Amino acid sequence: MAKFHVVRLGVALAVVLLAVAGRAHADELLDELLNEFDDDDEVLLRHIEAKHVSRDYELERELAARIAADHYAYGQAEEEDETPLEGRVPRLTDPCKGVRCGAGRVCSANVAEQRGECICIPECPAETDPRRKVCTNRNETWESACEVHRQRCMCNTRDPGCRHEELRHVHIDYYGTCREMPDCSENDLADFPRRMRDWLFNVMRDLASRNELPEAYMALEHEAETNMTKRWTNAAIWKWCELDGYPHDNTVSRHELFPIRAPLFALEHCIAPFLESCDPNRDHRISLQEWGKCLELEEDDLTARCAEISKEEELNKSSPQDAY
Ligand SMILES: *[C@@H]1O[C@H](CO)[C@@H](O)[C@H](O)[C@H]1NC(C)=O
Numbered sequence: 225m226a227k228f229h230v231v232r233l234g235v236a237l238a239v240v241l242l243a244v245a246g247r248a249h250a251d252e253l254l255d256e257l258l259n260e261f262d263d264d265d266e267v268l269l270r271h272i273e274a275k276h277v278s279r280d281y282e283l284e285r286e287l288a289a290r291i292a293a294d295h296y297a298y299g300q301a302e303e304e305d306e307t308p309l310e311g312r313v314p315r316l317t318d319p320c321k322g323v324r325c326g327a328g329r330v331c332s333a334n335v336a337e338q339r340g341e342c343i344c345i346p347e348c349p350a351e352t353d354p355r356r357k358v359c360t361n362r363n364e365t366w367e368s369a370c371e372v373h374r375q376r377c378m379c380n381t382r383d384p385g386c387r388h389e390e391l392r393h394v395h396i397d398y399y400g401t402c403r404e405m406p407d408c409s410e411n412d413l414a415d416f417p418r419r420m421r422d423w424l425f426n427v428m429r430d431l432a433s434r435n436e437l438p439e440a441y442m443a444l445e446h447e448a449e450t451n452m453t454k455r456w457t458n459a460a461i462w463k464w465c466e467l468d469g470y471p472h473d474n475t476v477s478r479h480e481l482f483p484i485r486a487p488l489f490a491l492e493h494c495i496a497p498f499l500e501s502c503d504p505n506r507d508h509r510i511s512l513q514e515w516g517k518c519l520e521l522e523e524d525d526l527t528a529r530c531a532e533i534s535k536e537e538e539l540n541k542s543s544p545q546d547a548y
Pocket residue numbers: 363402403404
Protein backbone atom coordinates (compact mmCIF):
# COMPACT_ATOMS: atom_id res chain seq x y z
CA MET A 225 0.00 0.00 0.00
CA ALA A 226 1.55 3.19 -1.19
CA LYS A 227 0.56 5.27 1.77
CA PHE A 228 2.57 3.12 4.13
CA HIS A 229 5.68 3.47 2.01
CA VAL A 230 5.37 7.20 2.31
CA VAL A 231 4.90 6.86 6.03
CA ARG A 232 8.18 5.02 6.19
CA LEU A 233 9.95 8.11 4.86
CA GLY A 234 9.31 9.43 8.31
CA VAL A 235 7.83 12.79 7.42
CA ALA A 236 5.99 13.64 10.59
CA LEU A 237 3.34 15.76 8.95
CA ALA A 238 2.74 13.13 6.34
CA VAL A 239 2.25 10.58 9.07
CA VAL A 240 -0.49 12.65 10.59
CA LEU A 241 -2.17 13.49 7.30
CA LEU A 242 -1.94 10.00 5.94
CA ALA A 243 -3.13 8.43 9.14
CA VAL A 244 -6.24 10.53 8.83
CA ALA A 245 -6.62 9.79 5.13
CA GLY A 246 -5.96 6.09 5.64
CA ARG A 247 -8.53 5.92 8.32
CA ALA A 248 -11.07 7.78 6.27
CA HIS A 249 -10.47 5.40 3.42
CA ALA A 250 -10.77 2.36 5.64
CA ASP A 251 -13.98 3.76 7.09
CA GLU A 252 -15.28 4.30 3.60
CA LEU A 253 -14.51 0.71 2.71
CA LEU A 254 -16.16 -0.49 5.86
CA ASP A 255 -19.22 1.52 5.00
CA GLU A 256 -19.18 -0.07 1.63
CA LEU A 257 -18.71 -3.48 3.14
CA LEU A 258 -21.49 -3.11 5.63
CA ASN A 259 -23.91 -0.37 4.83
CA GLU A 260 -24.32 -0.07 1.14
CA PHE A 261 -26.30 -3.20 0.82
CA ASP A 262 -28.40 -4.00 -2.14
CA ASP A 263 -30.82 -6.91 -2.14
CA ASP A 264 -28.31 -9.37 -3.56
CA ASP A 265 -25.87 -8.50 -0.81
CA GLU A 266 -28.55 -9.02 1.73
CA VAL A 267 -29.36 -12.46 0.35
CA LEU A 268 -25.68 -13.30 0.40
CA LEU A 269 -25.25 -12.12 3.94
CA ARG A 270 -28.20 -14.17 5.14
CA HIS A 271 -26.66 -17.26 3.60
CA ILE A 272 -23.36 -16.53 5.23
CA GLU A 273 -25.02 -15.95 8.59
CA ALA A 274 -26.97 -19.15 8.23
CA LYS A 275 -23.86 -21.14 7.53
CA HIS A 276 -21.53 -19.51 9.97
CA VAL A 277 -23.68 -19.41 13.05
CA SER A 278 -21.26 -20.29 15.78
CA ARG A 279 -21.53 -23.37 17.88
CA ASP A 280 -22.77 -21.28 20.77
CA TYR A 281 -25.44 -19.87 18.60
CA GLU A 282 -26.47 -23.34 17.52
CA LEU A 283 -26.94 -24.16 21.18
CA GLU A 284 -28.99 -21.03 21.58
CA ARG A 285 -31.15 -22.14 18.73
CA GLU A 286 -31.63 -25.57 20.20
CA LEU A 287 -32.77 -23.99 23.42
CA ALA A 288 -35.06 -21.65 21.55
CA ALA A 289 -36.44 -24.54 19.54
CA ARG A 290 -37.37 -26.27 22.77
CA ILE A 291 -39.10 -23.15 24.00
CA ALA A 292 -40.92 -22.92 20.69
CA ALA A 293 -41.96 -26.55 20.94
CA ASP A 294 -43.51 -25.84 24.35
CA HIS A 295 -45.23 -22.76 23.02
CA TYR A 296 -46.79 -24.59 20.17
CA ALA A 297 -47.67 -27.71 22.11
CA TYR A 298 -45.76 -30.06 19.95
CA GLY A 299 -42.69 -32.14 20.56
CA GLN A 300 -44.10 -34.33 23.27
CA ALA A 301 -43.00 -37.41 21.45
CA GLU A 302 -40.34 -38.13 24.05
CA GLU A 303 -42.81 -38.08 26.90
CA GLU A 304 -44.97 -40.53 25.04
CA ASP A 305 -41.97 -42.78 24.76
CA GLU A 306 -41.58 -42.85 28.49
CA THR A 307 -45.21 -43.47 29.32
CA PRO A 308 -46.75 -45.42 26.53
CA LEU A 309 -50.49 -45.38 27.01
CA GLU A 310 -52.89 -47.52 25.12
CA GLY A 311 -55.38 -45.84 22.90
CA ARG A 312 -53.19 -42.77 22.36
CA VAL A 313 -52.97 -41.13 19.03
CA PRO A 314 -50.30 -42.96 17.06
CA ARG A 315 -47.00 -41.13 17.06
CA LEU A 316 -46.44 -38.78 14.21
CA THR A 317 -43.12 -38.27 12.61
CA ASP A 318 -41.78 -34.85 13.51
CA PRO A 319 -42.56 -32.54 10.56
CA CYS A 320 -39.59 -30.43 11.60
CA LYS A 321 -37.16 -33.23 11.11
CA GLY A 322 -34.55 -32.09 8.61
CA VAL A 323 -35.98 -28.58 8.29
CA ARG A 324 -33.31 -25.93 8.67
CA CYS A 325 -34.36 -22.38 9.36
CA GLY A 326 -32.37 -19.19 8.93
CA ALA A 327 -30.90 -17.10 11.73
CA GLY A 328 -33.55 -15.89 14.16
CA ARG A 329 -36.03 -18.56 13.11
CA VAL A 330 -37.00 -21.95 14.37
CA CYS A 331 -39.09 -24.67 12.90
CA SER A 332 -42.61 -24.96 14.17
CA ALA A 333 -44.59 -28.08 13.39
CA ASN A 334 -47.85 -27.52 11.65
CA VAL A 335 -49.47 -30.69 12.89
CA ALA A 336 -52.63 -30.38 10.85
CA GLU A 337 -50.74 -30.12 7.60
CA GLN A 338 -47.86 -32.32 8.73
CA ARG A 339 -45.19 -29.90 7.72
CA GLY A 340 -42.57 -27.77 9.38
CA GLU A 341 -42.67 -23.98 9.08
CA CYS A 342 -39.95 -21.51 9.91
CA ILE A 343 -41.20 -18.95 12.38
CA CYS A 344 -39.49 -16.18 14.32
CA ILE A 345 -37.95 -17.51 17.52
CA PRO A 346 -40.67 -16.85 20.12
CA GLU A 347 -38.18 -16.07 22.85
CA CYS A 348 -34.41 -15.88 23.00
CA PRO A 349 -32.71 -17.51 25.96
CA ALA A 350 -32.00 -14.92 28.66
CA GLU A 351 -28.39 -13.77 28.36
CA THR A 352 -26.42 -12.83 31.42
CA ASP A 353 -22.97 -13.22 29.94
CA PRO A 354 -21.81 -9.80 28.67
CA ARG A 355 -19.55 -11.57 26.18
CA ARG A 356 -22.62 -12.58 24.25
CA LYS A 357 -23.50 -9.01 23.48
CA VAL A 358 -23.23 -7.92 19.88
CA CYS A 359 -22.85 -4.60 18.13
CA THR A 360 -25.06 -4.05 15.11
CA ASN A 361 -24.49 -2.09 11.94
CA ARG A 362 -26.55 0.65 13.58
CA ASN A 363 -23.91 0.85 16.32
CA GLU A 364 -26.37 -0.40 18.91
CA THR A 365 -25.49 -2.98 21.54
CA TRP A 366 -27.89 -5.93 21.79
CA GLU A 367 -28.02 -8.69 24.37
CA SER A 368 -27.26 -11.51 21.93
CA ALA A 369 -27.09 -12.49 18.30
CA CYS A 370 -30.38 -14.30 18.82
CA GLU A 371 -32.13 -11.06 19.81
CA VAL A 372 -30.88 -9.27 16.70
CA HIS A 373 -31.94 -12.03 14.35
CA ARG A 374 -35.27 -12.47 16.11
CA GLN A 375 -36.04 -8.78 15.83
CA ARG A 376 -35.12 -8.77 12.16
CA CYS A 377 -37.33 -11.77 11.58
CA MET A 378 -40.26 -10.00 13.24
CA CYS A 379 -39.74 -6.90 11.13
CA ASN A 380 -39.67 -9.03 8.00
CA THR A 381 -42.88 -10.83 8.89
CA ARG A 382 -44.88 -7.76 9.96
CA ASP A 383 -44.98 -9.01 13.50
CA PRO A 384 -46.20 -6.37 16.00
CA GLY A 385 -43.02 -7.10 17.97
CA CYS A 386 -41.03 -5.22 15.31
CA ARG A 387 -39.71 -2.07 16.94
CA HIS A 388 -38.59 -0.19 13.89
CA GLU A 389 -39.06 -0.61 10.17
CA GLU A 390 -35.32 -0.19 9.58
CA LEU A 391 -34.53 -3.22 11.70
CA ARG A 392 -35.52 -5.33 8.71
CA HIS A 393 -31.93 -4.87 7.61
CA VAL A 394 -30.16 -5.04 10.93
CA HIS A 395 -27.18 -7.33 11.16
CA ILE A 396 -24.28 -7.98 13.46
CA ASP A 397 -21.30 -5.80 12.86
CA TYR A 398 -19.07 -7.40 15.44
CA TYR A 399 -19.22 -9.37 18.67
CA GLY A 400 -19.07 -7.53 21.98
CA THR A 401 -20.49 -4.17 23.01
CA CYS A 402 -20.31 -1.25 20.61
CA ARG A 403 -17.23 0.77 21.24
CA GLU A 404 -14.82 3.27 19.88
CA MET A 405 -12.19 1.45 17.88
CA PRO A 406 -8.58 2.47 18.47
CA ASP A 407 -6.54 3.42 15.44
CA CYS A 408 -4.48 0.77 13.79
CA SER A 409 -0.85 1.81 14.14
CA GLU A 410 1.68 1.03 11.47
CA ASN A 411 3.39 -1.51 13.73
CA ASP A 412 0.15 -3.24 14.53
CA LEU A 413 -0.69 -3.44 10.86
CA ALA A 414 2.74 -4.80 9.98
CA ASP A 415 2.29 -7.56 12.54
CA PHE A 416 -1.26 -8.32 11.49
CA PRO A 417 -0.66 -10.92 8.75
CA ARG A 418 1.23 -13.09 11.21
CA ARG A 419 -1.54 -12.86 13.78
CA MET A 420 -4.11 -13.58 11.10
CA ARG A 421 -2.22 -16.70 9.94
CA ASP A 422 -1.99 -17.87 13.52
CA TRP A 423 -5.66 -17.29 14.04
CA LEU A 424 -6.63 -19.16 10.87
CA PHE A 425 -4.51 -22.14 11.76
CA ASN A 426 -5.84 -22.24 15.30
CA VAL A 427 -9.43 -22.05 14.14
CA MET A 428 -8.85 -24.84 11.64
CA ARG A 429 -7.16 -27.01 14.25
CA ASP A 430 -9.90 -26.32 16.75
CA LEU A 431 -12.63 -27.24 14.28
CA ALA A 432 -10.78 -30.43 13.38
CA SER A 433 -10.40 -31.44 17.01
CA ARG A 434 -14.13 -30.97 17.48
CA ASN A 435 -14.85 -32.95 14.32
CA GLU A 436 -16.49 -29.94 12.76
CA LEU A 437 -14.12 -29.45 9.88
CA PRO A 438 -15.67 -30.68 6.62
CA GLU A 439 -14.21 -33.97 5.50
CA ALA A 440 -12.67 -32.44 2.40
CA TYR A 441 -10.42 -30.22 4.49
CA MET A 442 -9.20 -32.88 6.89
CA ALA A 443 -6.26 -33.78 4.66
CA LEU A 444 -5.23 -30.12 4.55
CA GLU A 445 -5.46 -29.94 8.31
CA HIS A 446 -3.49 -33.11 8.85
CA GLU A 447 -0.76 -31.89 6.55
CA ALA A 448 -0.69 -28.57 8.39
CA GLU A 449 -0.25 -30.39 11.69
CA THR A 450 2.60 -32.53 10.48
CA ASN A 451 4.49 -30.17 8.19
CA MET A 452 5.34 -26.77 9.61
CA THR A 453 5.98 -25.29 6.20
CA LYS A 454 2.40 -26.09 5.17
CA ARG A 455 0.81 -24.85 8.32
CA TRP A 456 -0.08 -21.31 7.29
CA THR A 457 -0.63 -22.07 3.63
CA ASN A 458 -3.10 -24.82 4.27
CA ALA A 459 -5.02 -22.81 6.83
CA ALA A 460 -5.19 -19.93 4.36
CA ILE A 461 -6.43 -22.23 1.59
CA TRP A 462 -9.06 -23.73 3.82
CA LYS A 463 -10.46 -20.37 4.89
CA TRP A 464 -10.37 -18.88 1.43
CA CYS A 465 -12.14 -21.89 -0.09
CA GLU A 466 -14.74 -21.73 2.60
CA LEU A 467 -15.32 -18.02 2.15
CA ASP A 468 -15.65 -18.39 -1.59
CA GLY A 469 -18.97 -20.12 -1.46
CA TYR A 470 -21.53 -17.43 -2.17
CA PRO A 471 -21.28 -17.77 -5.09
CA HIS A 472 -18.44 -20.15 -5.72
CA ASP A 473 -16.61 -18.20 -8.42
CA ASN A 474 -12.94 -18.43 -7.44
CA THR A 475 -12.85 -15.01 -5.90
CA VAL A 476 -13.88 -13.82 -2.48
CA SER A 477 -15.96 -10.68 -2.60
CA ARG A 478 -15.80 -8.15 0.18
CA HIS A 479 -19.14 -9.36 1.40
CA GLU A 480 -17.97 -12.94 1.50
CA LEU A 481 -15.40 -11.76 4.02
CA PHE A 482 -18.07 -10.96 6.54
CA PRO A 483 -17.66 -14.20 8.52
CA ILE A 484 -14.08 -13.42 9.43
CA ARG A 485 -14.61 -9.74 9.88
CA ALA A 486 -17.29 -9.89 12.55
CA PRO A 487 -15.53 -12.14 15.05
CA LEU A 488 -12.21 -10.41 14.59
CA PHE A 489 -13.34 -6.84 14.63
CA ALA A 490 -13.76 -6.52 18.38
CA LEU A 491 -10.34 -8.05 18.98
CA GLU A 492 -8.42 -6.62 16.10
CA HIS A 493 -8.80 -3.00 15.19
CA CYS A 494 -6.51 -3.57 12.20
CA ILE A 495 -8.87 -5.91 10.41
CA ALA A 496 -10.33 -3.21 8.17
CA PRO A 497 -7.04 -1.85 6.80
CA PHE A 498 -5.75 -5.41 6.55
CA LEU A 499 -8.67 -6.51 4.40
CA GLU A 500 -8.17 -3.44 2.33
CA SER A 501 -4.57 -4.51 1.73
CA CYS A 502 -5.89 -7.84 0.45
CA ASP A 503 -7.52 -6.05 -2.45
CA PRO A 504 -4.74 -3.90 -3.92
CA ASN A 505 -6.39 -3.52 -7.31
CA ARG A 506 -9.64 -2.46 -5.66
CA ASP A 507 -11.85 -4.61 -7.79
CA HIS A 508 -13.69 -5.66 -4.63
CA ARG A 509 -12.69 -9.25 -5.18
CA ILE A 510 -9.89 -11.14 -3.55
CA SER A 511 -8.25 -13.88 -5.52
CA LEU A 512 -6.48 -16.73 -3.78
CA GLN A 513 -3.20 -15.15 -4.89
CA GLU A 514 -4.13 -11.80 -3.35
CA TRP A 515 -5.21 -13.58 -0.19
CA GLY A 516 -1.89 -15.41 -0.01
CA LYS A 517 0.04 -12.25 -0.66
CA CYS A 518 -1.63 -10.21 2.05
CA LEU A 519 -1.06 -13.07 4.47
CA GLU A 520 2.57 -12.99 3.31
CA LEU A 521 2.60 -16.56 2.04
CA GLU A 522 4.49 -18.12 -0.85
CA GLU A 523 2.34 -18.28 -3.93
CA ASP A 524 3.44 -21.69 -5.16
CA ASP A 525 1.31 -23.83 -2.92
CA LEU A 526 -1.84 -21.86 -3.25
CA THR A 527 -3.57 -23.14 -6.38
CA ALA A 528 -5.32 -26.23 -7.74
CA ARG A 529 -6.40 -27.94 -4.55
CA CYS A 530 -8.99 -25.40 -3.67
CA ALA A 531 -10.90 -26.01 -6.87
CA GLU A 532 -11.12 -29.71 -6.14
CA ILE A 533 -12.30 -29.12 -2.63
CA SER A 534 -14.84 -26.48 -3.52
CA LYS A 535 -16.26 -28.59 -6.27
CA GLU A 536 -16.85 -31.45 -3.89
CA GLU A 537 -18.38 -29.08 -1.38
CA GLU A 538 -20.71 -27.70 -4.01
CA LEU A 539 -22.20 -31.10 -4.65
CA ASN A 540 -23.19 -31.39 -1.04
CA LYS A 541 -24.47 -27.88 -0.64
CA SER A 542 -27.86 -27.49 0.89
CA SER A 543 -29.61 -24.21 1.50
CA PRO A 544 -31.47 -23.60 4.69
CA GLN A 545 -35.16 -23.08 4.17
CA ASP A 546 -36.43 -19.57 4.57
CA ALA A 547 -33.04 -18.19 5.38
CA TYR A 548 -33.96 -14.51 5.37
C1 LIG B 1 -20.60 3.54 18.58
O1 LIG B 1 -21.00 3.55 19.93
C2 LIG B 1 -19.92 3.63 20.84
C3 LIG B 1 -20.46 3.44 22.25
O2 LIG B 1 -21.65 4.13 22.44
C4 LIG B 1 -19.20 4.95 20.66
O3 LIG B 1 -18.13 5.07 21.56
C5 LIG B 1 -18.68 5.02 19.23
O4 LIG B 1 -18.07 6.25 18.99
C6 LIG B 1 -19.81 4.79 18.25
N1 LIG B 1 -19.23 4.64 16.92
C7 LIG B 1 -19.67 5.30 15.89
C8 LIG B 1 -19.01 5.03 14.58
O5 LIG B 1 -20.58 6.12 15.99
